[in-house]
Amino acid sequence: MYGxxxxxxxxxxxxxxxxxEDPQQLAEFEARIARGEKIEPDDYMPALYRKxxxxxxxxxxxSEIIGSLPEGTWITRAPGFRRKMAQMAKVQDEVxxxxxxxxxxxxxxxxxxxxxxxxxxxxxxxxxxxNYPTPTWADSNAISWLIDAGAIVNQMANARGSxxxxxxxxxxxxxxxxxxxxxxxxxxxxxxxxxxxxxRMMQEALNRWWPPIMTFFGPADKASQHTEILMRxxxxxxxxxxxxxxxLDMYVPKILxxxxxxxxxxxRKNEETGKWEYTEPDWEExxxxxxxxxxxxxxxxxxxxxxxxxxxxxxxxxxxxxxAPKAVRPLA
Amino acid sequence: MLxxxxxxxxxxxxxxxxxxxxxxxxxxxxxxxxVFHQKKDGAAYTYVGPVHAPSADVAFLFAKExxxxxxxxxxxxxxxxxxxxxxxxxxxxxxxYDGVSAIVPTADAPAEPQEYAIFHLKKRGKAHxxxxxxxxxxxxxxxxxxxxxxxxxxxxxxxxxxxxNEVLTLDPADRDIWLTTPEKKxxxxxxxxVQDRIERFKLETGTK
Amino acid sequence: MTDPKKDLLYRLADDxxxxxxxxxxxxxxxxxxxxxxxxxxxxxxKLGHALQLYSLLHELGEAEPDTVAFTRNAAQFHCSQxxxxxxxxxxxxxxxxxxxxxxxxxxxxxxxxxxxxxxxxVARKLKGELKYHVLHANTWIRQLGTSTEExxxxxxxxxxxxxxxxxxxxxxxxAEPAIIAEGLFIGEDVLRAQWLENISRxxxxxxxxxxxxxxxxxxxxxxxxxxxxxxQPLLDEMAEVFRLDPTADW
Numbered sequence: 132m133y134g135x136x137x138x139x140x141x142x143x144x145x146x147x148x149x150x151x152e153d154p155q156q157l158a159e160f161e162a163r164i165a166r167g168e169k170i171e172p173d174d175y176m177p178a179l180y181r182k183x184x185x186x187x188x189x190x191x192x193x194s195e196i197i198g199s200l201p202e203g204t205w206i207t208r209a210p211g212f213r214r215k216m217a218q219m220a221k222v223q224d225e226v227x228x229x230x231x232x233x234x235x236x237x238x239x240x241x242x243x244x245x246x247x248x249x250x251x252x253x254x255x256x257x258x259x260x261x262n263y264p265t266p267t268w269a270d271s272n273a274i275s276w277l278i279d280a281g282a283i284v285n286q287m288a289n290a291r292g293s294x295x296x297x298x299x300x301x302x303x304x305x306x307x308x309x310x311x312x313x314x315x316x317x318x319x320x321x322x323x324x325x326x327x328x329x330x331r332m333m334q335e336a337l338n339r340w341w342p343p344i345m346t347f348f349g350p351a352d353k354a355s356q357h358t359e360i361l362m363r364x365x366x367x368x369x370x371x372x373x374x375x376x377x378x379l380d381m382y383v384p385k386i387l388x389x390x391x392x393x394x395x396x397x398x399r400k401n402e403e404t405g406k407w408e409y410t411e412p413d414w415e416e417x418x419x420x421x422x423x424x425x426x427x428x429x430x431x432x433x434x435x436x437x438x439x440x441x442x443x444x445x446x447x448x449x450x451x452x453x454x455a456p457k458a459v460r461p462l463a
Numbered sequence: 464m465l466x467x468x469x470x471x472x473x474x475x476x477x478x479x480x481x482x483x484x485x486x487x488x489x490x491x492x493x494x495x496x497x498v499f500h501q502k503k504d505g506a507a508y509t510y511v512g513p514v515h516a517p518s519a520d521v522a523f524l525f526a527k528e529x530x531x532x533x534x535x536x537x538x539x540x541x542x543x544x545x546x547x548x549x550x551x552x553x554x555x556x557x558x559x560y561d562g563v564s565a566i567v568p569t570a571d572a573p574a575e576p577q578e579y580a581i582f583h584l585k586k587r588g589k590a591h592x593x594x595x596x597x598x599x600x601x602x603x604x605x606x607x608x609x610x611x612x613x614x615x616x617x618x619x620x621x622x623x624x625x626x627x628n629e630v631l632t633l634d635p636a637d638r639d640i641w642l643t644t645p646e647k648k649x650x651x652x653x654x655x656x657v658q659d660r661i662e663r664f665k666l667e668t669g670t671k
Numbered sequence: 672m673t674d675p676k677k678d679l680l681y682r683l684a685d686d687x688x689x690x691x692x693x694x695x696x697x698x699x700x701x702x703x704x705x706x707x708x709x710x711x712x713x714x715x716x717k718l719g720h721a722l723q724l725y726s727l728l729h730e731l732g733e734a735e736p737d738t739v740a741f742t743r744n745a746a747q748f749h750c751s752q753x754x755x756x757x758x759x760x761x762x763x764x765x766x767x768x769x770x771x772x773x774x775x776x777x778x779x780x781x782x783x784x785x786x787x788x789x790x791x792x793v794a795r796k797l798k799g800e801l802k803y804h805v806l807h808a809n810t811w812i813r814q815l816g817t818s819t820e821e822x823x824x825x826x827x828x829x830x831x832x833x834x835x836x837x838x839x840x841x842x843x844x845x846a847e848p849a850i851i852a853e854g855l856f857i858g859e860d861v862l863r864a865q866w867l868e869n870i871s872r873x874x875x876x877x878x879x880x881x882x883x884x885x886x887x888x889x890x891x892x893x894x895x896x897x898x899x900x901x902x903q904p905l906l907d908e909m910a911e912v913f914r915l916d917p918t919a920d921w
Contacts, residue, residue, distance in 0.1 A: 433480075
């Protein structure tokens with residue numbers, strides 16, 4: 132589950148470094164992408180391509196592992212066998228997705244250990260929505276359906292990107308996300324069309340989650356040289372705004388048809404432009420939360436850190452019997 | 464103590480502010496193993512991805528649940544990444560074998576021939592698929608033998624050569640570990656059908 | 672409870688439900704990403720087993736599986752005390768998994784020949800699934816049981832702690848003679864002897880020591896509804912949402 136890679140946090144003055152690349156290799160690389168061929172790990176790639184992909188796939192992986200926590204909050208309390216088993220399977224999938232994505236990022240040269248270390252040291256970012264709490268079962272359902280729906284919009288776009296290992300991982304992930312989406316929808320529909328208590332729980336959860344959902348895809352991309360290059364190299368596949376519009380197109384009708392209301396009086400589709408209009412999300416809050424000041428940032432990192440520390444003796448024991456550990460990069 | 468809405472986390476009794484992570488003295492990461500999956504009897508083994516593990520037997524335990532917890536599976540191969548020999552990648556319309564020629568014998572005593580599993584990648588971004596086994600004196604020789612046996616196939620974007628003695632396979636008698644996997648429908652999208660409920664709701668609320 | 676079939680099924684199903692629930696607590700918090708996934712799968716399997724067994728009970732006239740699982744209180748549960756203990760550290764959870772799953776595999780192997788055909792069918796079906804569970808447990812105990820001082824210390828402590836409770840898995844109920852006489856199951860004594868042999872064989876390949884069984888008093892009571900202080904809070908937590916609205920379809 133992951134929002135868009137945002138070009139927003141790239142410093143405006145950052146250079147592309149392209150002047151340091153071999154012009155002929157660069158031209159062949161660009162021609163390959165233009166032909167629709169994928170890039171594989173051992174191919175030449177510009178330093179900027181490698182750097183941006185590592186950062187993007189790594190953030191995506193972190194979002195999965197941290198993203199398992201808000202729904203994990205309800206894993207011991209899911210009501211009934213059907214939900215209990217599915218909630219476990221879903222949380223398990225998020226961990227599985229992290230595993231796939233860390234592996235894809237490793238083919239670019241950064242070890243999984245380094246990525247996990249950067250995560251628990253607070254050096255790496257992950258999707259902002261997971262810094263919000265899930266106070267009720269309905270909140271967990273809201274994530275299962277709508278955050279995963281948003282993630283699918285994004286991941287389907289990224290699966291058309293140019294880097295082979297990321298595409299392979301995303302193909303598998305998207306297949307599993309289709310279960311998440313259906314499961315989430317099923318759970319929300321049961322709540323929204325259920326008893327008065329269920330309906331109230333679901334509406335309140337939607338009210339809490341709508342603002343984070345609207346920031347999920349990130350602020351509108353700034354026009355920059357970077358954005359243009361990353362689009363040309365098929366690293367960034369769709370603009371943040373396009374993803375948000377697509378999400379609203381697909382899901383607003385589905386939310387409304389089950390009797391829920393969306394807590395934004397300004398939300399409407401402009402029939403002339405074909406675009407959704409909405410209250411501008413609070414980007415200042417997004418920035419604050421990304422930088423550590425959200426309701427759950429501290430807990431998420433503390434938990435991840437505890438999991439790493441509590442499991443360290445297991446990894447130490449298994450390492451002890453091996454020769455000097457060395458980094459091995461997965462092949463594809 | 465850190466308060467949490469998650470009862471599991473509350474039981475961990477974490478301090479309010481997490482202490483700084485202990486700096487690691489040494490690199491603490493297992494090597495990787497590559498995993499290949501067979502979806503039905505007779506189908507070619509296909510690459511599904513890597514796992515991190517301290518040994519091949521643990522890698523197999525991990526691979527089984529990471530790569531075959533959904534849908535039918537009839538077999539799985541696990542091999543250390545470091546044991547795989549691979550060619551460079553060529554373009555989507557080309558064949559790696561065009562650049563492969565016979566191995567010039569060296570003065571060393573010829574090695575005892577052994578088996579190698581050959582995997583082809585047909586298109587960049589797709590997965591490597593097993594095309595068969597060859598017998599050869601070395602991995603380089605195996606690539607040439609593969610060219611003789613499978614070289615007609617095109618395109619071949621990349622070839623992996625796996626020494627067969629490094630591949631962990633499952634005893635066919637134990638294939639029943641996957642017997643119930645296809646029945647775990649709660650993991651599949653298809654198990655969640657909710658349209659009837661929506662239609663009924665619309666009728667009841669007069670929104671249809 | 673007098674019906675020997677129901678007596679047997681409740682013990683089986685309650686063990687599966689409670690241990691599956693406990694082991695699910697690790698999901699997302701495990702020591703290695705891949706192991707997190709594997710351990711979660713096995714917890715899901717245990718819930719799946721519980722559901723199948725409660726469904727058999729339902730066919731025998733008991734309430735729906737959800738009702739049975741989510742609305743009884745601790746005194747109405749027949750699980751062993753082993754499965755209700757908190758997850759502890761990973762050594763504890765692994766050791767419990769090892770001791771429990773060895774017994775489970777043997778139990779279902781024997782049940783495959785049960786005179787109660789619906790149960791025998793379930794047992795036959797699960798053979799492969801349980802084979803993986805035991806393979807997983809054995810591999811981990813062998814790996815960690817021959818590793819660092821630190822790991823050995825943790826595992827030995829876990830073994831010493833869990834063993835008396837594990838012996839409680841074989842606690843008999845008053846239905847035992849009828850269960851054996853009717854050919855439903857081979858009985859707890861036979862099972863216990865086989866189990867001891869199997870776990871000893873694996874432990875002998877490690878630096879861990881099986882404590883002297885003659886000096887251990889098995890911790891029983893669970894089969895008769897006597898439980899540790901941990902079961903009722905577990906059940907309250909599990910049913911927190913379910914009980915919010917008893918009329919709801921979740």
